[in-house]
Amino acid sequence: MQNSAKNFFSKLGIDARLLGMVGALVVLWIVFDLITGGRFLTPRNLFNLSVQTASVAVMATGMVFVIVTRNIDLSVGSMLGFIGMVVAAIQVQVLPDVLGLGHPLIWIIGVLLAISMGALLGAFQGWVIGYLTVPAFIVTLGGFLVYRGAMWWVTKGQTQAPLDATFRLLGGGAEGTLGETLSWVFGVIAAVAAVGIMLMSRRRKSSHGFTVKPVWAEGILMGLAGGLIICFVWVMNSYPIAKGAMKRIAAADGIELTEGMVWYHGVAIPVVILLAVTVCMTIVAQRTRFGRYVYATGGNPEAAELSGINTRLLTVKIFALMGALTGIASIIASARLNAVDVGLGTLDELRVIAAAVIGGTALSGGFGTIYGAVIGALIMQSLQSGMASVGVDAPLQSIVVGIVLVFAVWVDIVYRRRAGL
């Protein structure tokens, strides 16, 4: 029985680690749902969970590359705060005076500034690590302190709010979603794309004469991928927008509200950003030279260098990418809160590292997947939100998360040893 199940999954080509992570997530959700008496697995809670996960998950995809190359980045939380503060201060104090309040360029400038600031700061850290050969732990520990301090100097500790109305959409909330119709369009396109990619890869493989998965296995995978996407959109489209928010939106758009009218959220914009980042990063990891070099360098830095890979420049690029993703995460986090205070991003570096590690990224280098890190972030956030909704005290939450982190890595080590990796 056990053997036939193993055979089934190996034919599907799903590895045990992914299965374990998804299993853990499902168990977690069901347990919290039972304890809360059905309050966990509701469209409302799942919507919030997806939005809360986005910021950390975006950074976790970048942290995979950092950790795969045997580095670490402790600065992302502080960097997120610093970038958030600069971008917020500019859109609250500078741009409205120059361009006028609510000018459509404000959010674009904010987004570009956040991403380029992150890339530059990251590239600088990567240069110190790669070319001056200061260990990443030290460089980013320095960054952790510097950015948190710098953040305070930007506004002398003053909280910046409210942010630009368009910018705010990037953080989710009632307005910051695709809305019902667009969500369906998005879901259908994504599902078709997922199935299409699988079909194309299958055709390419068989044209080279490689053995491909059995048709039924491929069919199940395609059904799963398409079904999950549609299912997700359906859940997001089942979360009604509260009356107050509806009135606000209707007033802004000049729509007459009638009695009995119900609008639904749909997929939140930060989640769309996260999905786009995940797809891009997966392509980078699996289909580009850069990604190949990241994994090769992580597996054997000496071999990578002897193969002519410029590992120093690679380090700069990896940290620049990490920084750019931190910039994106900073946009999401600050837009969601519609304010930036000096505490923004505190402890995020540890959440991000934990997400990547729970997702199967090995600190010894060479192993780690993008989807794993995203699922890792989702597990972390589910655990925290779930405990909060059950009414677990904050101190106990930390204790549980800490224990889960160590336990997850231990399980991963045992799995690796058994699998002979």
Added chain:
Amino acid sequence: MDTKTPLIEMKNMSISFGGVRAVDDVSVDLHPGEVVGLLGHNGAGKSTLIKMLSGAYQGTGDIYVNGEKVEIHNPRDARKYNIETIYQTLALADNLDAAANLFLGRELLTPAGTLDDDAMEAETRKIMGRLNPNFQKFSSPVSALSGGQRQSVAIARAVYFNARILIMDEPTAALGPQETQMVAELIQQLKADGIGIFLIDHDVHAVLQLCDRASVMKNGKLVGTVNIPDVTDDDLLSMIILGKNPGEAAA
């Protein structure tokens, strides 16, 4: 043979690490279709000398390829001159599969600029079919391969890209008798193709069997270069151990 231009000439090569002269004013050369053994104890400087040719180390001295002076600052430069190296450590990324290792640094790309993994795997299957027909583990990371299989991946990588100069650093150190025989046959085949080979070894018998000439090093210095047909294994051993050149003794 001396009338032709050597494939490789390394003149007055020196390199120091922290005050220790690992290679001290060594000159060697290599002709097409020739196997030159580099002999010496561990730490004699043979691997270090050859790493200056493969671009892993930068020392002083002049390197000529086909009579033209070249600058080799990194492994990419060496590859540009069709100098391929099979390192003693094999230099494989254990977490990647055979095809990814074979093409590392020289990946095949699709027209869109992304990695063409399928084409790389197909090419890998072709060359492995010639080198090691029993090889089947194309989708496993190389950490899951046996010593001989790993070795054949490393050899395939060097041979695939039309090497004209091949450096083999103790290619048979980790191999069983059958696989050693395979490497010996491969060397004969490559010789016949006109490829020049530097074979680093500390096994005198392997060098006697496979090489045309041998250069012996001791303490970073060149003891001498001899024609293999002219010497016995005792001659070579005394060069390695005592640093005594039989040619000088005879004269």
